[in-house]
Amino acid sequence: MTILNCSATKCIYNENELCSKGDIEITGDNAHRADETNCGSFRDRTTAGMMNSEAQHCGCEKINIDCKAQECTYNDHCNCTASAINVSGCSTDGCNETKCSTFACKC
Template sequence: MNGVLSCSAMNCVNNISAICSARTIHVSGSNAHSSEGTQCENFAEKGLKNSLINVLNMNVVGEFKQAFNGDSIEMSPMIRCEAIYCKHNEKKLCLAGNIIMYGKDALSIEKTECETFEE
């Protein structure tokens, strides 16, 4: 089970103050040898349509805990990850303690990447 995740993709529907509210995310990058080859497949631009589509993947328990703990990250998604060359990848699950997803100004999945990738 992975640790906490922070994310700079502020335009993503799942992003609440740089914390991800999705229950599970999928990181792609089966041939990646660096961060650039990875991306968060759950990125979806903020808006009503995507809010409705993503509602079933909301981390309701995490959001509840987060509401009472503003100083720490209490809400993090489970990460399924295809980047098998990353040293944090174990059987396509992420075991990193701290994950940083990058997506500053991103408006599409392609503009996101996992900064924590290490070969």
């Protein structure tokens, strides 16, 4: 499992910059730069409508990552092999962009 630090604080799964989803998907099949990747599991906290105010959510430091960025050095048959990654994202309203800042092209 990979250590995940996530700054996409608008995501419904983000709990203190950790992920409470359990596993995530990084997209960007043809990516050659980090800006061409994103967290396919991102769900906007304000529009997702899934948040139950009584539910207890805990963020995980280590997580399974299904990586679709085929050109990434850390992608081994769609599994992320990096010891740690950073998913960066916007924390302001109107911004749903995320990326895997750890992406490194093997090309």
